[in-house]
Amino acid sequence: MYQEYFKEDHQIFRTTVRKFVEKEVKPDIEHWEDAEIFPVELYAKAAEAGLMGLDFPEAYGGIPCDKFMHVAYTEEICRCGSIGLVSGLGSYAIACPPILHMGTEEQKQRFLTPVFQGQKIAALGITEPDAGSDVANIRTRAVRDGDHYVVNGAKTFITSGCRANFITTAVRTGGSGFKGISLLVIDSSTPGFSVAKKIRKMGWNASDTAELSFEDCRVPAENLLGGEGMGFYGIMANFQNERLALAVMAHATAELALEESIKYAKTREAFGKTLSGFQVTRHKLVDMATKVSVAKEYNYRVAAKMQAGIDCLREVSMAKNFACEVCDKVVFDAVQIHGGYGYTREYLVERLYRDSRILSIGGGTTEIMKEIVSKVMKF
Amino acid sequence: MIDYELTREQKDLQGRMTAFCSAEIAPAAAELDAAATDKVPELLRAQFKKLGGAGYFDLLLNADFVSQCVAGEEVAKAGPGAFLAAMSSGTAFGMALSCFGSQAQKSRYLPGIASGDKIGALAGTEAEAGSDLSGLSTKAERKGDQWILTGSKDLVTNAPVADVFLVLAWTDREAGLEKGLSLFVVEKGAAGLAVGPTVETMGLRGAPTAGITLTGCAVPADALVGEAGGGYALLGRITEWIKISLSAMSVGLGVACMEVSTGHGKGKKAFGKPIGLFEGVGAKLAVMFTLNDLGRMMTLRAAWSTDHQETEAPILTASAKLFTSESVNKIADLAMQVHGGHGYIKGSAVERLYRDARFAELAYGTSEMQRAFIARDSLNRYKPA
Numbered sequence: 150m151y152q153e154y155f156k157e158d159h160q161i162f163r164t165t166v167r168k169f170v171e172k173e174v175k176p177d178i179e180h181w182e183d184a185e186i187f188p189v190e191l192y193a194k195a196a197e198a199g200l201m202g203l204d205f206p207e208a209y210g211g212i213p214c215d216k217f218m219h220v221a222y223t224e225e226i227c228r229c230g231s232i233g234l235v236s237g238l239g240s241y242a243i244a245c246p247p248i249l250h251m252g253t254e255e256q257k258q259r260f261l262t263p264v265f266q267g268q269k270i271a272a273l274g275i276t277e278p279d280a281g282s283d284v285a286n287i288r289t290r291a292v293r294d295g296d297h298y299v300v301n302g303a304k305t306f307i308t309s310g311c312r313a314n315f316i317t318t319a320v321r322t323g324g325s326g327f328k329g330i331s332l333l334v335i336d337s338s339t340p341g342f343s344v345a346k347k348i349r350k351m352g353w354n355a356s357d358t359a360e361l362s363f364e365d366c367r368v369p370a371e372n373l374l375g376g377e378g379m380g381f382y383g384i385m386a387n388f389q390n391e392r393l394a395l396a397v398m399a400h401a402t403a404e405l406a407l408e409e410s411i412k413y414a415k416t417r418e419a420f421g422k423t424l425s426g427f428q429v430t431r432h433k434l435v436d437m438a439t440k441v442s443v444a445k446e447y448n449y450r451v452a453a454k455m456q457a458g459i460d461c462l463r464e465v466s467m468a469k470n471f472a473c474e475v476c477d478k479v480v481f482d483a484v485q486i487h488g489g490y491g492y493t494r495e496y497l498v499e500r501l502y503r504d505s506r507i508l509s510i511g512g513g514t515t516e517i518m519k520e521i522v523s524k525v526m527k528f
Numbered sequence: 529m530i531d532y533e534l535t536r537e538q539k540d541l542q543g544r545m546t547a548f549c550s551a552e553i554a555p556a557a558a559e560l561d562a563a564a565t566d567k568v569p570e571l572l573r574a575q576f577k578k579l580g581g582a583g584y585f586d587l588l589l590n591a592d593f594v595s596q597c598v599a600g601e602e603v604a605k606a607g608p609g610a611f612l613a614a615m616s617s618g619t620a621f622g623m624a625l626s627c628f629g630s631q632a633q634k635s636r637y638l639p640g641i642a643s644g645d646k647i648g649a650l651a652g653t654e655a656e657a658g659s660d661l662s663g664l665s666t667k668a669e670r671k672g673d674q675w676i677l678t679g680s681k682d683l684v685t686n687a688p689v690a691d692v693f694l695v696l697a698w699t700d701r702e703a704g705l706e707k708g709l710s711l712f713v714v715e716k717g718a719a720g721l722a723v724g725p726t727v728e729t730m731g732l733r734g735a736p737t738a739g740i741t742l743t744g745c746a747v748p749a750d751a752l753v754g755e756a757g758g759g760y761a762l763l764g765r766i767t768e769w770i771k772i773s774l775s776a777m778s779v780g781l782g783v784a785c786m787e788v789s790t791g792h793g794k795g796k797k798a799f800g801k802p803i804g805l806f807e808g809v810g811a812k813l814a815v816m817f818t819l820n821d822l823g824r825m826m827t828l829r830a831a832w833s834t835d836h837q838e839t840e841a842p843i844l845t846a847s848a849k850l851f852t853s854e855s856v857n858k859i860a861d862l863a864m865q866v867h868g869g870h871g872y873i874k875g876s877a878v879e880r881l882y883r884d885a886r887f888a889e890l891a892y893g894t895s896e897m898q899r900a901f902i903a904r905d906s907l908n909r910y911k912p913a
Contacts, residue, residue, distance in 0.1 A: 281868060283798045306869050349874035351883065358873075419660040429896055481857070488658055489683045489890050493737075494728035502886070503730065506864060507872050514868055516808050 154449050159221045162214075166225035169198045174229040181355045182500065185347075187234055189270070189312065195238060196267030200226075202241070205249060209257050210265035216456040220397050220449070227401035230497050232504040235398065237356030240309035243391050244271035244317045247332050247383035251375035260315065260334055272313035274304040274335075274361060275384060281306075282517040284319070284384060285327040289363060291320035293370065298322070298333060300366040303345065306511075310359025311347050313337055318363075319384060322377045330380035334372040341366035352503030388513070389465045393452060395512045396469045399476035399505070400445045406476075406483035406501045407437045413487055413496075430486060437479045444472040463525040466518040473509035480505045538598050545582070545599045549606035552578045557607040560734030561880050565726040568736045569689040573647070575610045575734075576617070579603070580644025588618030589626050589642055593769070593831035597776040601824070604780025605787075608884040609734015611780065615773045616685040616735065617641060621648025621694050624766045625713070628754045633713060637692055649690035651681035651714075651740055652763060659897045661696075661705055661760065666742065668697040668712060673749045675699075675712060677720070677742040687738035688726045691716050695742070696763060699756045709759035713751045720745030731883030768842060770892045771849040772834060775827040778852035778888045781881055782820035785856075785863035788877045789813060792867050803866070812862040819859055823852035843905045850898040853888035860885040 155163075173194050181187040195201050196210075203219050205211025212218075226235050241264050248260050263269040280286040289302025300320055310316065316335050323329030335342060345362040374383060411434060414425040424430045451468045454461045483498040484491035491498050509515045534542065553575065560571050579585060587599055596619075604611040622641040625633055625648075640646030657663030666679025677697055684693070693714045700708040714721055724739040754762055790813060793804025803809050826848040833841040860882040864871040871878040889895045 276869070279797070281798070286798075351872050351874065351879045418656070419658065419663065421662075429899075477861070484886065485889065485894060485896070488894055489653070492730050492887060492890055493683075494730075499730050503883070506882070507869070510865070510869050510872060515865065516806075519808070 154217050154453060155221060156217075159217050162218055163221045163225050165198060166200060166222050167228070169195065169200060170226060170229045173198075174226075174231075174234065178229055178231050178234065178355070181234065182231055183354075185349070185354045186357055187237060187355050191238060192270060193267035196265060201267055202245075202261070202265030205245065205261065205265060209249075209261035211261065212265075216393070216452040217449075219394070220452050223394055223397040224401045224404075227398055228405060230405060230500065231355045232398055232402055232501075232508075233353030233356035236308050236353060239394075240273065240313070240356075241265075241271045242394065243308075243387060244273040244313075244315075246387040246390065247273075247317055247374055248334065250386055251332065251379060251383050256334070256372075256374065263314075269314040270309055270312055272307050272309040272316045272359075274307050274310065274316040274318040276306045277303060278305050278360075282513050284330070284381065287319050287321060287330060289318070289320050291322050291331065291333055291368070293322070294367075296370050297367045298370060298373070300333065300335065300341070300363040300368055302363050304361040304363075305359075306348065307359045307361055308356055310361050311344050311357040316361065317374070319380050322380075327381035328378050330384075331377045332374040332380040332383045333368050334374065335363070335366065335368050336372075339366050339368060351506060352500065353507055389455065389462065391512045392465045392469045392518075393448070393455065395508055396444075396448045396451070396465070396472040399469075399472035399508045400441060400448055402501055402505055402508070403437070403441045403444065403472075403476040403479035406480045406498055406505075407434070407441055409496070409498050409501075410434060410437065410483045410486045424486065433482055433486065437482055440475040440479060444468075444475040448472055463522050466513075466521045466525075469512070470509070470515050470518045473505075473515065476505045476508055534594075534598065538595050541587075541595055542598050542602065545584075545602040548578075548582045549602045552582070553603060553610055554606035557609065557734070558875065558877070558880065560607065560609045561731075561884075562874070563733075565688070565728070565733075565736060568726075568734065572610070572613055572689055572734060572736070575607065576614065576644035576647060578644070579610070579614055580642065584614065585618045585622065585642045585644055588614070589622050589638065592835045593772055594828055594835060597772065597779075597827055597831045600773055600776035601780040601783065604777040605784045606780075607734065608777065608781055608784075608881070609732050611777050612732050612735035612887075613647070613686055613689070615770065615777070616650060617646075617648040617690075619769050619773055620650035620685075620766060621692065623769060624650070624694055624711070624762065625753065627765070628711075628762050629713075630750065630753075632750060633753065637713065640691070646691045647686055647689050649684055649686035649693050650766065651684045651687070651693045652696040653681060653683050654679070655682045655739075659893050661709065661763075664696065664698060664709070666695070666697040667701065668699050668710060670699075670749075671746075674746045675749065675751060677712065677714065677745040677747065680739060680741040682739045683727065683737055684740055685735050685737050687723050687740055688736040690723075693721075693740065694753065696759055699759075703757060705760045707757045707760075709763070710756050711753040711759045711762055712747055713753060714742070714745065714747055718745050718747060730886055731880070732887050767892055768834065768845050771845050772827065772831050774888055774892060775823070775830065775845075775848040775852040778856035778885070779820060779824045779827055781885050781888075782816065782823065782852075782856050782859045785859045785878065785881050785885075786813070786816050786820065788881070789816065789863045789866045792870070796870075809866055812866055816859045816862050819855040823848070823855045826851055843902060843909075846893075846898045846901045846905075849893070850895055850902070854895060856885045856888055 202211030291298040322331040341364045346360040348358040699710040830844040830848040
């Protein structure tokens with residue numbers, strides 16, 4: 150039975166996002182990439198356009214929607230050509246779910262509403278210099294002291310960490326292993342909290358990535374999400390959504406690179422004809438288009454299953470790996486078709502090439518995805 | 529009998545270059561990559577003086593290609609940007625002059641190139657002419673005892689720092705590629721020569737790149753290199769040398785990727801053990817080594833066959849360039865993957881190496897051009913029995 154994933158309301162929303170990209174992002178994106186930051190006002194503009202808080206309840210200023218609304222958003226916002234901007238603007242999508250799922254009513258009102266109004270920036274703080282996907286090994290410690298937790302430790306690779314108003318932070322309140330981990334919402338104005346460094350990266354330049362330091366940082370106990378020891382569950386619960394989002398970013402980035410390559414191949418001439426006049430180029434473009442189409446369809450399928458409430462740990466891990474590998478290959482070929490010009494900043498594919506590389510690392514590397522799949526499949 | 533052993537001299541050279549590069553080239557590599565484009569020239573000149581002092585340019589001008597590859601791998605491993613800039617000056621410009629130039633041209637330019645005091649560049653590519661030279665538009669017209677050059681060149685490595693350029697131009701368009709192109713030496717100060725803004729590139733930022741324009745640029749009659757109309761054949765030879773050099777560069781980059789990856793594999797722990805002990809990571813290290821060692825063998829074979837003027841030299845050179853450039857991209861990708869997020873940040877060596885590696889498959893004939901050349905050669909070579 151044939152079924153379209155995107156209905157009319159998805160298409161309307163898609164148009165809204167496209168207009169936002171054309172009007173608010175594209176005119177300045179080169180400048181923001183060079184400056185390695187985008188203006189904080191963009192959050193409010195996105196909120197005004199109805200693009201913040203997707204898939205969160207209206208009660209907190211969110212926009213209830215299905216997975217395909219989110220997919221449509223990601224596909225369209227990626228068309229700005231800067232995946233860094235996409236991740237910076239969307240850092241709430243990883244920082245806020247634990248608050249929604251584990252927080253009290255008061256916490257949800259306090260933390261979520263201003264973020265979805267574009268007034269505050271949220272970040273998720275899990276990774277540490279010595280603990281990435283090995284979440285159970287995190288060392289940042291929170292010790293209860295009266296009405297407060299005293300937090301000491303460090304976090305790294307924190308998207309939006311340089312200017313986040315609060316960080317949903319994984320801390321160790323108990324013993325070793327995953328059972329000792331809790332989630333604390335830490336306000337960036339808390340004494341003892343500091344941005345140790347803004348991390349410069351190969352790509353995703355428009356998003357800020359931070360190394361954070363916590364030194365005797367006193368955090369009110371009322372900022373604990375759920376109970377002590379529930380952090381690991383809260384972290385894991387959203388990984389599937391994050392991985393789907395990364396997979397969609399990958400196919401969207403690849404599609405953009407493909408479009409740029411088609412345009413270039415049809416206009417650039419060598420040996421008396423356009424590049425697309427060469428069989429090797431045409432076949433390369435066909436391979437790229439085939440890969441993008443398959444990745445995209447599989448991502449949609451996984452989104453549909455997730456929408457239906459089916460557990461897809463295996464499928465979403467496979468989707469992320471497949472789409473990211475496709476993206477790496479497609480952006481590589483896109484640069485190849487552009488030749489020496491693809492190596493210069495004057496062509497979009499140069500950035501897409503750099504931006505793409507983190508997709509198969511962030512949110513769990515390809516290798517971690519394979520470990521997950523092999524466990525689910527009991528290999 | 530096949531003897532893979534390097535000569536005593538080549539082994540000594542290798543040892544000397546390893547020591548020199550780790551002391552003088554490697555420490556500057558990260559800064560050359562990260563520096564603002566207007567700071568690169570000064571840093572690069574300092575590197576050129578050191579390379580000159582170590583006899584590296586002498587080697588590029590005079591030594592056999594096997595020795596050049598042995599030394600070049602060390603330079604590229606330590607500082608890929610400096611390697612490309614040195615190759616563009618010492619090989620693309622310097623060796624061209626040393627093989628095809630007049631005695632006067634050699635005495636005027638080569639001492640400076642050899643010492644590293646002067647920097648040369650090759651200006652062949654144009655916006656509408658990369659591998660397809662028939663798209664060139666720059667022309668040289670004879671007027672009295674001068675040549676007047678008009679046109680523009682694009683993506684000229686070293687242009688922002690070059691003291692002297694080797695420029696490809698039409699002297700007789702009607703005569704076609706094989707008889708109508710010529711090479712000219714054009715000094716930086718020549719009236720009518722302008723160097724454009726530095727082009728921001730993905731990698732190899734230590735070798736700055738820009739376009740140049742020639743507006744009625746007058747050079748003396750003796751600026752012509754070789755004979756008028758002989759440019760195509762000369763450029764073909766020069767490109768062969770560059771392709772061998774770039775193969776050595778890819779191998780050097782590959783070694784650098786392996787060094788940082790094995791270091792990270794031993795030092796970084798996850799799930800209770802060094803990640804290098806995970807089979808998945810170990811398998812990556814094994815692929816990296818195998819690809820790189822095979823690439824080195826192909827490179828040295830291409831170099832040796834060029835030294836011995838074997839008829840197979842061009843095809844071996846094209847396949848070495850194709851294989852090493854594709855391999856180093858695979859190797860750099862695996863290196864990045866071994867590093868995880870730590871490899872994506874600025875300041876990590878692998879982040880730089882990954883960007884640098886991408887150049888190899890694009891420059892001096894994309895992989896597609898190498899394949900087309902190999903295919904043509906193969907079709908001519910193998911005939912039905």
